[in-house]
Amino acid sequence: MKQDFLFKASNISKYYGQNIGCKNVSLDINPGEVLGIVGESGSGKSTLLNCIYGNLEVDEGDIFLNDKSKTILNFTKISEPKLRLIQRSDLAFVHQNPRDGLRMNISAGGNIGERLMAIGHRNYGEIREIASNWLEKVEIDVSRIDDKPSTFSGGMQQRLQIARNLVTRPRLIFMDEPTGGLDVSVQAKILDLLRNLVRELGIAAIIVTHDLAVVRLLADRIIVMQNGNVVEAGLCDQVLDDPQHKYSQLLVSSVLQV
């Protein structure tokens, strides 16, 4: 197997009884790349994302991560503690609803600091400083560090979720409809933040979304899913400008123009 990939999923299948969650999906991603997974509701994109992150058990297929020491780990074969540790430090998962990815009754600083404390940081002053830096990076006023996320707007909550996930410098971030529940004006800010972070930190991102406008602005390559299968894959602008598959064409032509 070639050693220069960061993350690779091969022939992933997940069934719910007779129903297909996703079937025979393969994808790979290298550092600094953004991969988009698009499709409508029920296409299996969220199932796929949860499978490759390790949240759901796959029925078939393998998931490989090239870890920091250049060893290739197979998610389906490593122990749960090891997987959870990787999920907490090397990977990140940004949920569609920030409430699923934040502790609403803990302050913003505590939310960002949690991952640090989990990997052994024991200096309060340092933790607070790192948390403040991250609040600045995601453009949340540093004076809000002790406020609870329940007092934040949706956009701020989402940005806090991103900060909380990135504080341990993960190399790969999974996002499930990252701009889903947000106002359009707020979406723009988050999109720009994500692009800058990807570029600055060299992280890779896999983004699930049904919004083609978002994927066009964020992703380099995309895969299109329908009923659990990948129907088309390629350069983002190519798939959106010159879709080859019938379903991709339908999807693209259905987007409303503003």
Add this chain to the structure above:
Amino acid sequence: MNEMSKNENIDIQIYNFAYLDENTKRMIRRALLKALCIPGYQVPFSSREMPMPYGWGTGGIQVTSACLIPKDVLKVIDQGADDTTNAVSIRKFFQKTANVAVTEKTSDASLIQTRHRIPETKLKEKQILVYQVPIPEPLRFLEPRETETRKMHALSEYGLMYVKLYEDIAKHGHIETAYAYPVKTNGNYVTDPSPIPKFDNPKMNNSPAIQLFGAGREQRIYAIPPYTNVKSLDFEDYPFEAMKANFKCSICGSSDSYLDEIIVSDDGKRSYICSDTDYCKEQTKLNSKKEDQL
């Protein structure tokens, strides 16, 4: 006469030694052995119906019951005092069902059951301290799901515990937790020491005694074997401090013991006295001896 002795006999025959039946004691002892082998780990056990409701020390009582042998000398304290209603009731309970000798002197006891305090008098080897525990799970108020907290202990995922301390410092400028202050047992599991004041935490560390913890309603037992390292959680720049009220006991004059604050008059005058009644008595005795010598 016969009627009377018949009744007494009936009393003793209805209850097994120390109330619980031998099979239950066996089950609890197995749990205790497991607990001692894995310091700080919460071992589930099958908590029995006891003749007092949950919340009144049933866990501690079941552990004591499983440990008692006829030649034990039992001491029972509640918030440091031997003479509160609960301490008296529990002591009478074991006198009746086990007929063991009882004492108020810490140094004379072989088994001490306590609610929410560790005796001031230093414990010795072969002494057993049984704590009554309401909520055995230190992470419970941060993470309500039992499935999650079990995983967190199994995987040593204690970030959340430190988050709680972080929140305290952020809000109050210092770690606010005054009792049930979490500790790391044997460098491994984070444990709830039961609602003892944090002043008592250092006593748990490297103690020559056997420390057993019973939570009846929650059905968990855990233990700390003798000479085990027990460290209170803290931050490098906000280290743990064992604190107490900065006064002297108004009875014995001690400035080293944990004090209870009591209101002594209608206009709100306060007085501070030792929470540990036995210790206070001992100190008073020592003081009068010193006075006699002078």
Add this chain to the structure above:
Amino acid sequence: MIQIKNLNKSFELYNQNNTNINVFKNINFKVNKGEVVALTGNSGTGKSTLLKLIYGSYIISKGDVLISDINIRKSTPRDILKLRKNRLGYVSQFLRVVPRVPTIEVVIEPLLDIGCEKNIALKKGQEILERLKIPKNLWNLSPLTFSGGEQQRVNIARGFIYNYPYLLLDEPTASLDQNNKNIVLDLIEKAKLNGSAIIGIFHDEIARNRVASREVNLENL
């Protein structure tokens, strides 16, 4: 050198009665370093389509596009992304940006993508915006609210901030007045002198005549 060999393009529209639209067949030509080739032909003959095929935005139906030694049809998406970063630039007719991002940041993005340090990139961005006469007070505003001509110039700034060896231009002077047209044409000439191989679509005949080395008419091939 850019080589177009026997290039065919057709679209198969599955959701519209499986209509097949053929744009062009058997296009052949070359573009050398330091040359500007202007594509001509009436509307609908596939000029923009050709640029998109070269850039990789459209799939090649038949034939080959070679950029130096790279065969576009045989390249993986990753290869094309790499090519676009370092060697192949494209100025389209439309400004597609993330909303609310300031103009100066939009313009320096290509430099940041190849790892240029932010301070240096900002300096270059300011230089080119000045050159294209975009007023300073607009640099921190999103270009999406600008006039057509201003948007076009921002697009140009983004396309010319880095010296791409290969450059594709789709109507670069379309919405501009004469002064601004000249500025842009100056930029194109400069790139030409630098050795870039350029393919452009110029609706304006005068502009075309000024910079083009030669013309390729898609209707006559």
